[in-house]
Amino acid sequence: MKSVAAGTPAQRQVLVRTHEHATVFCCEPVEVETSTAPEFVDITEQVMSVVAASGVRFGQATVYSTHTTAAVKINENEPLLLQDMARAIEYASPCNGDYHHNDFSRRTVNLDDDECPNGHAHCQHLLMSTSETIPIIDGELQLGRWQRVFLVELDRPRTREFVLQAIGE
């Protein structure tokens, strides 16, 4: 960002403040396949590659899940830990618990032809977020040493989508 005097000398009193690098709003939907639930799918590489493609050097990336039974979580990708976190999620809202949402005889709205009982997945989602925002400095996502970005499948295996947005200059 700098200021330059534009136009003829007579016009120089009008300072035109210019962006050396204009603000970019880059938005990319990305699909991932899940294979079980709960499942932590590491999407860090996909996030990094959209940030690189966006050309954003200074700004931030927002990772957004478009689902109500798949969340965004940043944590460590250590296989035994993923088992621990899956157990904590299951403990908070057990899959075989009793959920009004699963009583299709009483449900009157939002019923698909292939509707499956997934009350636990919605309640487990309470634990996590739909979006997380990560700073970008000098083109690098500011993930800490152990941080990885996950799309967390809470329901059942399927194709899931997250939206990655890079904003910056």
Added chain:
Amino acid sequence: MKSVAAGTPAQRQVLVRTHEHATVFCCEPVEVETSTAPEFVDITEQVMSVVAASGVRFGQATVYSTHTTAAVKINENEPLLLQDMARAIEYASPCNGDYHHNDFSRRTVNLDDDECPNGHAHCQHLLMSTSETIPIIDGELQLGRWQRVFLVELDRPRTREFVLQAIGE
């Protein structure tokens, strides 16, 4: 976004990069009335209408709760599910549990004249977030098929405020 050569020919080496559509930072406080607790108040229409009013075509919307006992959550608006999620919240930190925060004989700070015991509401808030950020593409919030935005009342019925910010071009 494009680049134009500004000024006289002698000045043309200075490239002035311009925004066709300037960056907008639109911020709007919105009030909602709550009627019980826990209560999921669907604020999706209010969020959409602020985004429309902002004129932002590409960017993102941040929904922010200004309260410590009311959270922002994105999930499905199915009445039986809202009962399930309310029960999961109550199970995590029961309303009639034992909270130091409710012992007004020991509290020395942050006491209002009409202070009510609400330790459970603060602890339930641990489950959820204060902010969520949603991408906007071509003027449309990128909410998935079942996603709705909720302000979640955890304390007692009252007037609550959230701030909606639309950023983009």
Added chain:
Amino acid sequence: MKSVAAGTPAQRQVLVRTHEHATVFCCEPVEVETSTAPEFVDITEQVMSVVAASGVRFGQATVYSTHTTAAVKINENEPLLLQDMARAIEYASPCNGDYHHNDFSRRTVNLDDDECPNGHAHCQHLLMSTSETIPIIDGELQLGRWQRVFLVELDRPRTREFVLQAIGE
């Protein structure tokens, strides 16, 4: 934001749209010392001072933890309440629980020389977020009356870092 005609009269048909106040992407890593776990370290003053230094008048601040066992949470700073929330966190995933992540005989990755058992801290982190985004209006963070920003230590005392990003004009 306004439009000015740049260059010589012949060039006046090219409208150069300028920002009176250009978009700023300010990013600042901030260190804090923690002394126990779980611990809510109030970082509100540090957040406010980075926002002030950024010069952003209208925009938003994102608070980002670079750690997998330290989270960002916005809630009330009342000492008895912090005890309640610490207890709720400990109740959700007890420190002395059984975690696969703590079985160093089976762990094959991500092992430091001074590795400590901290499975509980990762699982407690499920309750909270890595980032929160707060609107800025007229240079003021839009924190509600009781809202304070915390970095939440879940593991053990050490130096922790969060990144504060102010975006706006």
